[in-house]
Amino acid sequence: MQIVRTTYLSLGSNLGNKFKNLQQAVDIIALEIGTIAKISSIYKTAAWGFESDDFYNICVQVSTSLNPENLLDAIRKTEISLGRKRTSEKKYKARIIDIDVLLFDNEIIFSKELIVPHKEMLNRKFVMVPLAEIAPNFMHPIEKQRIQVCLANCTDDNKIENTYLKLKRPICLSEKFNYIAIEGNIGAGKTTLTNLIAEDFNAKIILERFADNPFLPKFYEDNERYAFPLEMSFLADRYQQLSDDLAQFDLFKNFIVSDYYIFKSLIFAQVTLQKDEYFLYRKMFDIMYNEISKPDLYIYLYQETPRLLENIKNRGRDYEQNISPEYLDKIHKGYATFIKTEKNLNTLIVDVTNKDFLHNIEDYKEIIELIKNVE
CATH class of the missing domain: 3.30.70.560 (7,8-Dihydro-6-hydroxymethylpterin-pyrophosphokinase HPPK)
Structure with a gap:
């Protein structure tokens, strides 16, 4: 800290x-x-x-x-x-x-x-x-x-x-937002940006626990067989984690930043599930979604598919290496539909295709300025 x-x-x-x-x-x-x-x-x-x-x-x-x-x-x-x-x-x-x-x-x-x-x-x-x-x-x-x-x-x-002249005081992120959710496609850099913001602005961090999900490697090997248990387990875990962490106020942190929002569950379920599975899944999702606190700012990191594939290859997770461009394109479309239809979220879309905010400080500062300027 x-x-x-x-x-x-x-x-x-x-x-x-x-x-x-x-x-x-x-x-x-x-x-x-x-x-x-x-x-x-x-x-x-x-x-x-x-x-x-x-x-x-x-x-x-x-x-x-x-x-x-x-x-x-x-x-x-x-x-x-x-x-x-x-x-x-x-x-x-x-x-x-x-x-x-x-x-x-x-x-x-x-x-x-x-x-x-x-x-x-x-x-x-x-x-x-x-x-x-x-x-x-x-x-x-x-x-x-x-x-x-x-x-x-x-x-x-x-x-x-x-002189009684007054300068404009720059507003800190913690004065504008209590909860920021950062989303993006697979390999977009959402966890990286979440970690950077948490470190620089003393924020409580909520990271998706995808590595603990036993169905994820199996899903990438056999999509149809493991899609439903994968999506149901993710939904339950995300709901529990967000419910617990958003309810616990930390006196030593300025605000909360997470690398996912629970609506992510529905976007991925639309891509992976069969119609009858999705119908059942949607019933469970709607119940949980109504109980979860909404973020003050929803940030979507957009990256073009070729760059996503490059990032996925570079981070070297074995079970991700066979992800197809078509699958990533479907997720893109799912997020686009969600952003267009979900009018109650304060949304910021940032194109990070040509940005390296981990290694280029100017790219990172540019994103922070975009966040600060959100009304």
């Missing part, structure tokens, strides 16, 4: 569109560093220590799983991505963006690259005023006083003005 800690960052800009610079920085921080819990108002101050245009300054509270060294590295990459050019000169100068680590939980850090708490923060109103707005009762680890008291003791007499 990831350890998530709270850090407070100071951001400033006095070149170009300062409001836009700060918003872009906040958006990147949310993507690369962690969940932004609070953002202060934007404060305007004169350049500190040199002659230049006025600065816009804010402070943000971020929950991050990064350690201090990786946090600093991510901050520098954020500055560079926004156009900041660092030099070896020590003097102050105008900048598109400047990001400083003020506090990292209650830790005291003295290293060559990073000093926390920031050694100058108590002497700068452009830092202390926005920080006191979002964390007035946080205890300074060295001074042993609340930030609000530290601000009152600050001797900086430079003018600071609240």
